[in-house]
Amino acid sequence: MSSALEVDKVISHLHPEGSFDLADHPVPTGREEVWRFTPLKRLHGLHQEAPFGAGACTVEVSAAEGVVVEQVAADAAERGLSGLVPTDRVSARAWAAADGATVVRIPQDAVVEGATTISHTGTGAELAGAGHTVIIAEKFSRSTVVLSFSGSAVLADNIEIIVEDGAELTVVSLQDWADDAVHHSTQHASVGRDASLKHVAVSFGGDLVRHDATASYAGPGGSVEMLGMYFADEGQHIEHRLFVDHTAPHTKSNVIYKGALQGQGAHAVWIGNVLIRKVAEGIETYEENRNLVLTDGCQADSVPNLEIETGEIEGAGHASAIGRFDDNQLFYLRSRGIEENEARRLVVHGFFNDLIRKIDVPALEEQLLATVESELEKNVLKAF
Amino acid sequence: MSTLEINDLHVSVATEDGDKEILKGVTLTIKDGETHAIMGPNGSGKSTLAYSIAGHPKYTVTGGTVTLDGDDVLAMSVDERARAGLFLAMQYPVEVPGVSVSNFLRTAKTAIDGEAPKLRTWVKDVNATLQKLDLDASFGTRSVNEGFSGGEKKRHEIAQLELLDPKVAILDETDSGLDIDALKVVSDGVNRFIEDKDKGVLLITHYTRILRYITPDFVHVFVNGKVAESGGPDLADELEANGYDKYVSAAAV
Ligand SMILES: Nc1ncnc2c1ncn2[C@@H]1O[C@H](COP(=O)(O)OP(=O)(O)OP(=O)(O)O)[C@@H](O)[C@H]1O
Numbered sequence: 303m304s305s306a307l308e309v310d311k312v313i314s315h316l317h318p319e320g321s322f323d324l325a326d327h328p329v330p331t332g333r334e335e336v337w338r339f340t341p342l343k344r345l346h347g348l349h350q351e352a353p354f355g356a357g358a359c360t361v362e363v364s365a366a367e368g369v370v371v372e373q374v375a376a377d378a379a380e381r382g383l384s385g386l387v388p389t390d391r392v393s394a395r396a397w398a399a400a401d402g403a404t405v406v407r408i409p410q411d412a413v414v415e416g417a418t419t420i421s422h423t424g425t426g427a428e429l430a431g432a433g434h435t436v437i438i439a440e441k442f443s444r445s446t447v448v449l450s451f452s453g454s455a456v457l458a459d460n461i462e463i464i465v466e467d468g469a470e471l472t473v474v475s476l477q478d479w480a481d482d483a484v485h486h487s488t489q490h491a492s493v494g495r496d497a498s499l500k501h502v503a504v505s506f507g508g509d510l511v512r513h514d515a516t517a518s519y520a521g522p523g524g525s526v527e528m529l530g531m532y533f534a535d536e537g538q539h540i541e542h543r544l545f546v547d548h549t550a551p552h553t554k555s556n557v558i559y560k561g562a563l564q565g566q567g568a569h570a571v572w573i574g575n576v577l578i579r580k581v582a583e584g585i586e587t588y589e590e591n592r593n594l595v596l597t598d599g600c601q602a603d604s605v606p607n608l609e610i611e612t613g614e615i616e617g618a619g620h621a622s623a624i625g626r627f628d629d630n631q632l633f634y635l636r637s638r639g640i641e642e643n644e645a646r647r648l649v650v651h652g653f654f655n656d657l658i659r660k661i662d663v664p665a666l667e668e669q670l671l672a673t674v675e676s677e678l679e680k681n682v683l684k685a686f
Numbered sequence: 687m688s689t690l691e692i693n694d695l696h697v698s699v700a701t702e703d704g705d706k707e708i709l710k711g712v713t714l715t716i717k718d719g720e721t722h723a724i725m726g727p728n729g730s731g732k733s734t735l736a737y738s739i740a741g742h743p744k745y746t747v748t749g750g751t752v753t754l755d756g757d758d759v760l761a762m763s764v765d766e767r768a769r770a771g772l773f774l775a776m777q778y779p780v781e782v783p784g785v786s787v788s789n790f791l792r793t794a795k796t797a798i799d800g801e802a803p804k805l806r807t808w809v810k811d812v813n814a815t816l817q818k819l820d821l822d823a824s825f826g827t828r829s830v831n832e833g834f835s836g837g838e839k840k841r842h843e844i845a846q847l848e849l850l851d852p853k854v855a856i857l858d859e860t861d862s863g864l865d866i867d868a869l870k871v872v873s874d875g876v877n878r879f880i881e882d883k884d885k886g887v888l889l890i891t892h893y894t895r896i897l898r899y900i901t902p903d904f905v906h907v908f909v910n911g912k913v914a915e916s917g918g919p920d921l922a923d924e925l926e927a928n929g930y931d932k933y934v935s936a937a938a939v
């Protein structure tokens with residue numbers, strides 16, 4: 303990347319050195335900062351030596367008009383285009399094991415109607431899968447790409463997102479896995495000059511879902527919105543780790559993740575890291591994570607983390623909350639005759655509604671609402 | 687025909703140093719068509735009375751009875767009380783993020799009536815009611831009470847009163863925080879409700895100002911968790927002139 307920006311080296315735990323060399327990534331013990339929340343035992347050896355094989359997922363592509371989707375070889379030039387360098391062992395192993403990549407290319411200036419969907423369906427195969435996807439939104443293009451994951455699989459993947467100058471891209475990663483699935487996903491976005499990326503992570507299913515989503519800026523004026531929505535059920539571990547690296551001036555980031563937890567052993571982890579480098583003058587950042595705990599026996603960990611190396615910023619803030627149903631809200635609704643379970647339904651829908659509105663992908667809206675409804679039926683409505 | 691009867695009601699709240707009794711034997715009967723004003727100083731327990739009748743979980747009834755047309759209100763859940771015909775306009779209406787006013791109103795109306803309102807007339811009714819209360823039609827799409835000004839919250843409470851059409855309404859300081867124009871708009875709404883025959887109203891207020899627009903049949907002075915004196919509308923004038931001092935010092939002994 304040729305850039306007039308001098309990105310200074312920082313010594314920050316937010317920014318571990320990446321490496322493609324597996325030898326640089328020893329098998330984690332679980333005590334490492336980046337692994338301390340993850341139940342390693344349930345990773346099916348992804349962090350150790352578990353062999354990878356083909357056929358863990360079938361992939362179905364539905365490309366919107368004007369969007370080019372192709373399979374490329376493992377040594378194709380597109381791999382690595384985003385600047386992703388694995389910072390953990392699972393990502394590095396998946397990088398080495400992937401036998402190719404799916405490349406989604408939105409041509410320059412194309413304004414694309416509708417979404418391009420890449421559906422991964424787990425086949426229940428014995429062996430773990432290693433995936434690689436590269437999404438390239440060329441200059442001044444506008445489009446939406448949905449990656450969806452369902453069925454049963456053990457999957458480790460790297461997803462690269464390149465938003466070139468002036469482009470506008472929405473990427474949705476929808477984890478709607480079967481109960482026994484394990485998914486470790488590393489997603490990195492490079493956001494060009496005056497480009498904007500909306501990255502959406504929706505996690506409902508799976509036994510263990512761990513998502514690393516990172517973004518950095520290849521030029522000034524870029525903007526990143528990271529939205530997330532999750533519903534952790536009984537025994538489920540859902541972990542979202544975010545890192546926005548403000549590597550250029552006048553860039554923006556806005557992170558909002560909301561989740562609900564229900565059932566014994568439901569565990570949600572949200573790590574929101576933002577680094578504002580010395581060069582990143584005049585930036586604006588805000589990050590927020592809210593958890594609604596619906597039953598006993600759940601655990602939510604929420605760790606916002608803002609590191610600022612320049613005093614010249616427009617605004618920086620964060621909020622994090624873990625709460626139960628608000629008695630006053632329920633009382634207010636019930637005092638208007640609304641039955642208790644209906645009142646709870648309204649509150650939970652309300653909790654997610656503004657986020658769904660922000661996600662603003664019409665093709666997905668109904669599905670998200672329906673999923674909230676069916677998640678509610680599992681617990682919240684059953685108990686009364 | 688409906689009568690709300692409160693008899694020797696004792697209520698306490700849990701505090702850090704154990705239970706604290708707030709209501710110390712309240713007795714009050716509101717017959718149909720009657721408007722009762724309850725006036726009292728800050729902290730005398732007016733909201734506690736209102737919340738206890740509505741069934742807020744924070745308050746524990748330790749003695750006494752509340753009945754609506756002979757039915758035991760205290761045995762009902764919060765929503766059953768509302769469906770039985772009680773309505774509480776709250777002093778501090780609660781924000782419910784992400785739930786639109788129109789969805790909320792329709793859900794409440796459906797719950798109270800036991801069936802969904804006819805779509806066409808309902809939309810018309812809602813819009814007409816919002817308009818009468820000087821609330822823009824765009825309120826329908828906003829989240830319940832979120833970002834509403836103090837006055838808008840109160841007008842929204844009265845819009846609900848008119849649309850849900852209960853038997854007995856308890857209005858907890860619906861007048862506070864309103865400028866004179868909003869006070870008139872709100873009073874008009876309450877008067878429309880009262881005139882709609884057989885309605886009982888318990889109007890809780892700190893100031894006599896609203897009583898210029900809504901004429902009570904009875905005025906009760908509420909001090910230290912109970913009714914200290916009851917009278918007609920002229921009792922309000924006396925309170926206006928002399929304040930609560932006389933009652934507060936009497937209650938202190
Ligand atoms: N959780 C609580 N812990 C301790 N005291 C409480 C609690 N809740 C209410 N109280 C007390 O109960 C008393 C009555 O409160 P209430 O809100 O009913 O008064 P009020 O007459 O409505 O006052 P205002 O005119 O200010 O609205 C007050 O002294 C208040 O401090």
Ligand SMILES: [Mg+2]
Binds near residue numbers: 732733858859
């Ligand atoms: Mg009060």
